Amino acid sequence: MVKQVAIIGGGIVGATAAFYLSFLQGNENIHVTLFDEGTGQATKAAAGIISPWLSKRRNKRWYALAKRGAELYPTLVHDAQLSTQAYQQTGTIVTRKNHDDLLALYHEAKIKEQHTSAMGQVELLSAEAVKRRLPLLTDAPEGIFVSGGARIDGGHFVSELLKRASDNNLLIKHERVSLTQNGDLHTSEGQKHFDTVIIATGAWMHESLQPLGLNVKVRPQKGQLIDLTVKMPHKWQNMPVMMPEGSSDIIPFNGGKLVIGATHENDEGFDLSPQPAAKQQLLDNASVFINTLTAAQVSDMRVGTRAYTEDFAPFFGAVPAQPNYLIGGGLGSSGLTPGPMIGYFLAQAVFGREITHWQDYTLPVSQYVD
Structure with a gap:
C-alpha cells in the first residue's frame, strides 16, 4: 500500500x-x-553563504546541525544534479575589524581544519590577497579564506x-x-x-x-536583500563570497549579479514591502568595500519572513x-x-x-x- x-x-x-x-x-x-x-x-527571497565553521554563535547544538548541513550540501547537489546557479562552492572570506581578533580566529580555524574535512583549506590573507581573490572590491580588508565555503541562491x-x-x-x-x-x-x-x-x-x-x-x-523577522548589476570581466568568474564582521554579506554570482544582504527587522511582522531605507543601508554597507556602487545598479530587492525561536x-x-x-x-x-x-x-x-x-x-x- x-x-x-x-x-x-x-x-x-x-x-x-x-x-x-x-x-x-x-x-x-x-x-x-x-x-x-x-x-x-x-x-x-534569500541568497546566502554556506560556511558555518567560523561563526560567533556558541550554541553547540546549532553548530553540530549547521556543520552537518554544510557537509551534506555537496552530496545533495550531486544527487539532485543541481546547477551552479543554485549552489557553488567558491570559498568564503571571513573578516574581523581588529587584526589580533583575526589572528585568533585564524588559529581557531586551523585547529578545526584538522578534523573538519568539509572546510577545505584555510588561509590567512592580506588585504592585497583578498583583493586578488575578489577583484571587484575597491577597499579590501584582510581576512581568512575557507575553501569549503559556498554561495547559494535559495x-x-x-x-x-x-x-x-x-x-x-x-x-x-x-x-x-x-x-x-x-x-x-x-x-x-x-x-x-x-x-x-x-x-x-x-x-x-x-x-x-x-x-x-x-x-x-x-516569531517573524523581516529580511531584505538587494541585487545589483555589476560589470564583471569574464575572468572574474567563481569569486568567493565575503562575510565582513558587523556588516552585510557580499555575494557575487557569475554573469554580473551581486547580492548584498540581509537586514534583520524584528518589528515589521509579516510586512513584505521593500523599504527604501533598508535598500540604502545595504548599499552603504557594501560601498565601504566597493566604493563604485550606485543606486542605479540595484536591479531587484528581495523580501522574506524568517522564523525565530526564543x-x-x-x-x-x-x-x-x-x-x-x-x-x-x-x-x-x-x-x-x-x-x-x-x-x-x-x-x-x-x-x-x-x-x-x-x-x-x-x-x-x-x-x-x-
Whole structure:
C-alpha cells in the first residue's frame, strides 16, 4: 500500500524533505503532495553563504546541525544534479575589524581544519590577497579564506530540488491549506487525509498548528536583500563570497549579479514591502568595500519572513503525542545552512528509520510547542 505524505511549505526544509522522499530507498511506496502558496517564504527571497565553521554563535547544538548541513550540501547537489546557479562552492572570506581578533580566529580555524574535512583549506590573507581573490572590491580588508565555503541562491535551489522530486513521486499544489481539528487538510479539492504530514511553514507555523490545539513559540523577522548589476570581466568568474564582521554579506554570482544582504527587522511582522531605507543601508554597507556602487545598479530587492525561536535555535521532530505530524522550523537568518539536514532527518522519519542522537542537534520539540 502506498503511503500518502503531505508537506506544507516548500522552503528549504520542505523542498529537501520532498527530494529525499523521492530519492531514498523505499520511495516507490510513498506518494508526496507538497502544498505551498509561496507568499513571504524566506528561502525563495534569500541568497546566502554556506560556511558555518567560523561563526560567533556558541550554541553547540546549532553548530553540530549547521556543520552537518554544510557537509551534506555537496552530496545533495550531486544527487539532485543541481546547477551552479543554485549552489557553488567558491570559498568564503571571513573578516574581523581588529587584526589580533583575526589572528585568533585564524588559529581557531586551523585547529578545526584538522578534523573538519568539509572546510577545505584555510588561509590567512592580506588585504592585497583578498583583493586578488575578489577583484571587484575597491577597499579590501584582510581576512581568512575557507575553501569549503559556498554561495547559494535559495529560490533556484528549492525550485530545482522540487523539479527533481516531481520527476518521481511528488505532486505540487500552489495553494494555501490548513489543518482541521482532527488532523486532515482543508484543500481546494475538499478535506483530505494523509498518513503523515510534514509542517515546514516557517514563521507561519504558529497559525498552522493552532487547529490541533498547539501553540508554537516562533516569531517573524523581516529580511531584505538587494541585487545589483555589476560589470564583471569574464575572468572574474567563481569569486568567493565575503562575510565582513558587523556588516552585510557580499555575494557575487557569475554573469554580473551581486547580492548584498540581509537586514534583520524584528518589528515589521509579516510586512513584505521593500523599504527604501533598508535598500540604502545595504548599499552603504557594501560601498565601504566597493566604493563604485550606485543606486542605479540595484536591479531587484528581495523580501522574506524568517522564523525565530526564543533561544534562536531551530527545532525539528514529531509533534508531542502525535507522531504522524512532523515539524521543522525556527531557522532564523542562517536557515539555508541547517535546513537541508532537517529536511533529510524528517524524510528518514517518514520512512520509519530511527534517527539516533537527535538530541545532539535540537532540544525536544516540546520546548517550542505547548
